[in-house]
Amino acid sequence: MPTYLRAQVVAQCENTKRTYADFQGSIQYGFKVLGGSLIMGTISDAGNAVNGQVKDASTLGVGLGLAGLASSTQFLQFNAAGGSPRSIPANTPVTIKISLPTEVLSVLSGVEIGTFTGLHTVAADWPLLGLLGPGHDAGYEATTVPIYNATNIAGVISGSGEVEITLTPNQIYNGIYVKVSGNLLSVALSTKLFHAYIMETTTDKIDCDEVIDVLSGVQPTVIGGVLNATGKVTDPFNSIDNDKDSYALMDVGVSVLNKIYLTAIFNKPSQPKDSVSIIIGKPGGGLLNLSLLTGFIIQPYLNGVKAGNAFDNTGTFLNLRLFPGSTDKYVLTFPITDVYDRLEITTGGLAGVLGSLQIYDIKRKLAKPRTLIDPIAEDARAICQGETTTFSVNNPQACTEYKWYDAETGGNLLHTGENYTPPSSLLAGDYSYYVQGSRTYCVTGVSERLRVKLKVNPLPPLDVPGTTICSGTTAILTISNSDITQYTYNWYAASNGVTPFNTGATYTTPALTANTTYYVEAINTLTGCKNIGGRKAVLVNVKPIAVVNPIIGVNTMCAGTTTTLTNDNPSGIWSSSNATIATIDATGNVTAVAAGSVVISYTVADDATYCGKKVDFNLTVNPQPNLTLGPDLGICEGLATTKIPYANPVFNPISYSITWISGPISNVLNQTLPANEITINVPSNTPVAVYQGVLTIKNANGCERAIPFSFRVKLVPHKPIVSIN
Secondary structure, three states, rough: OOOOHHHHHHHHHHHEEEEEEEEEEEEEEEEEOOHHHHEEEEEEEEEHHHHHOOOOOOEEOOOOOOOOOOOEEEEEEEEEOOOEOOOOOOOOOOOEEEEHHHHHHHHHHHHHHHHEEEEEEEEEEEEEHHOEEEEEEEEEEEEEEEEEEOOOOOOOOOOEEEEEEEEEEOOOOOOOEEEOOOOOOOEEEEEEEEEEEEEEEHHHHHHHHOOOEEEEEEEOOOOOOOOOOOOOEEEEHHOOOOOOOOOOOOOOOOOOEEEEEEEEEOOOOOOEEEEEEEEEEEOOOOOOOHHHHHOOOOEOOOOOEOOOEEEEEOOOOOOOEEEOOOOOOOEEEEEEOOOOOOOEHHHHHHOOOOOOOEEEEEEEEEEOOOOOOEEEEEEEEEEEOOOOEEEEOOOOOHHHHHHHHOOOOOOEEEEEOOEEOOOOOOOOEEEEEEEEEEEEOOOOOOOOOOOOOEEEOOOOOOOOEEEEOOOOOOOOOOOOOOOOOEEEEEOOOOOOOOOEEOOEEEOOOOOOOEEEEEEEEEEOOOOOOOEEEOOOEEEEEEOOOOOOOOOOOOOOEEOOEEEEOEEEOOEEEEOOOOOOEEEEEEOEEEEOOOOOOEEEEEEEEOOOOOEEEEEEEEEEEEEOOEEEEOOOOEEOOOOOEEEEEEEEEEOOEEEEEEEEEOOOOEEEEEOOOOOOOOEEOOOOOOOOOOEEEEEEEEEEOOOOOEEEEEEEEEEEEEEOOOOOO
């Protein structure tokens, strides 16, 4: 805020206080008549006008007498701390509180008000030797400057009762005086002088909303006038004594055309929209509503000038309700937009008005803060845990600071300022805050506290474990402890993605070949709150597949044979899918056991870096052919050819070979296997003996079987020599 603006605000907010005139002097003039009797002015309770008590007053008067022959003058002087008179600068307003009875209003020419300087004592001065003539008692005199007199005083006194008259002298003065003189109508005059004061700046804190004085009386009306007025206000100070059982009685008297007033004077001007509460009642009790308050008018004033429009029972701003705990007292409340320093309450002046009214209490209080435009609506907000919101006073007033508390009364002061932002670290739950206006430079000026509510909604839980898969496979990602009845789960490809690609508690990825991160958020479907920390990253770690090349080796073999398979990755393990067909050892040696198809596998297991891989090798084990040789295989000595019979050929033997362990018989290789029998050629000179041979048969798959057999060359008996003798 610029310095000059700050200075203006401070000047507007700082306090002024009344400085009362604290010294008084007076003098009474009269006329001595025959016999030594006097017709002269009187004054009683003179010290009451300077005792600082707003209810106390001196009384100045003159009795019946000739015009101008009797008067009473009282001087009210402002003294410095040492007792010397103060010189009040010119153009400094000074105010007196004075009261005139009804009968005096027709002879205002007998009242004079002005300023003075040079107050001093004078001795009594009367004619000598008892002669007739004017004179005065001992008292005080001063150099006076009349401001209101017969020519203009009627403009500032328009009714009977207490009034304040403010003078703005254009010269330096020590104080103010009031003079009451005899008049041509020979009417006895009397007036009450309560006090005189000037307003001075103070650094002290004051009770800004305190009602420090009350004025009351009768105002003239067009029809009723004032001289015949019968209305009055009884016990006016009961309306500001803070006793809810005592009251001031405003009574219009026998004629409702009388208009009476009660004016409450506040210690300091208000701020716009400060509210007023007045506790009222009807004498004798009974129902009271706005329609019965015809002629009841409340007019705000500032520095003696009307501040805005008056309030009456036809307006929309007045709110009348029963006073708590009472059946016949009512509280009338209303805000006042304009700045004011006093409220004038009048009643009467119209036909049909309520004859009398009790005023129990008059209070002014700061406008209750609002955070919404609607003064009735409740400011209840909901946020998500970790967030915050700002409550702002919607109707801030000047010279007012706003304090935020955690309780309706007392409590901890959380913040001072028009705006309050609760901490974002609040746990889930319900919170209430209370804002109260506090008038600066004032000791008691506080407003009613406004409650605002804050609901902190919990955040949805979210736990989505990542996973590791092998390259080329899919992953199923699942939200732990999901609750799709309360929460919506959105899946995104990027942390700042706009549109989710999946909604639900699970997601199955496509086949992945590289590490992939997905982003998930949980949203409470009722509150809209999202999980703490924003979208949660879920990593799918993709491990490459181990390099395992194909198995090297033959893929067909014959039962009963062996072979060796190899792989260039040294870390694998060999296995057979069917050990009854073929087995394989740790070094890759395969043993064919029986005919059939078998899968030989080489498996490299998972490790920290790679996913395992298994390669398969399809192996076919072909069967061995077989047959059954006939019995007693052999040939007679000397013969060159014989046939070996066989039966039950299996697995399609198609060729044969015969090898001999020893002997003259020649081997036979890769001959087509004839049906049922095999021809063996034997040299004719083969000696008689048993020869060991091996018949090897093969089938179309190249599988063979060696069948050992014995072959006998039989001795042919010699022909008998028969002798016939």
